[in-house]
Amino acid sequence: MRRRRGLSAEEARLWAGVARSAIPLKGRSYPPLPPEVRVEKPATPAKPAAKPNAVLAPVRPKHEPPVYLSQHAIEKPTRRKLAKGRLAIDARIDLHEMTQQRAHDALVGFLRQSQAMGLRHVLVITGRGGTAGSAFGSRGVLRRVVPQWFTGPEFRPLVSGFDSAERHHGGDGALYVRVRRPR
Known part of the structure; x- marks a missing residue:
């Protein structure tokens, strides 16, 4: 026992x-x-002084969501409608198994075509990526870089907002994207 x-x-x-x-x-x-x-904290050793010419990069914790420059998230009511299927996803693109360059080119072409066709909400599937020790060596590169691309000058005229997708649409490995109306 x-x-x-x-x-x-x-x-x-x-x-x-x-x-x-x-x-x-x-x-x-x-x-x-x-x-x-009460738990006494052990005394922390003094940190060595940094070299005067050293450039220190800002450290962001891994759990903190990335900051998107000049992009707005999709409004909550719209996102909720997309997630529940009450607002149709007009088109989708799957970037699995693509290199960064090929995925970038495919995504630009897809978003330009979506904008020309007057589509408003699309789904971009990046994939979640494997673990560092996976058989393919993938670590979710596209998952990390696609949101960065959206903040760049090439995508700004095409994308007015984006947000992570719900689980049944791909979860962490997909993004809802609102296509900007043509000018």
Whole structure:
């Protein structure tokens, strides 16, 4: 028979907080809160001084979403309609297995054609990419660079906004794109 491990002080404190959010049964009371456990942080060693001529690049955490310059996200009501299928996706392009140059050329041509045809909302499928150790060595390059392309001067006249797609349209590996109206 397995022995159950007891709750740590932090787990007990969290559980008591959750239990206090519920109404207790008749004849029962709220569980007592255990005393808080203070954890002393170890002293951090002093950082060495940077070289005076060194150029430090800004560091962004991996979980922070990328910042898109001068592009607007698709409005929430429009995005919700696209996701639920109440607003049709006029066309789609799949960039899987393409090199960056080939994908760039195909995407420019697709968006120019979509704009000429008067299409408003399209789906661009970039793929999610594999892990660093995958058989193909792919790490989602197109997934990262396509949003950067949209902020560039070549795509600005074609794209008025974009946002990540819902799971059933490709999730992290696809983008809803609003095509700019021709001038």
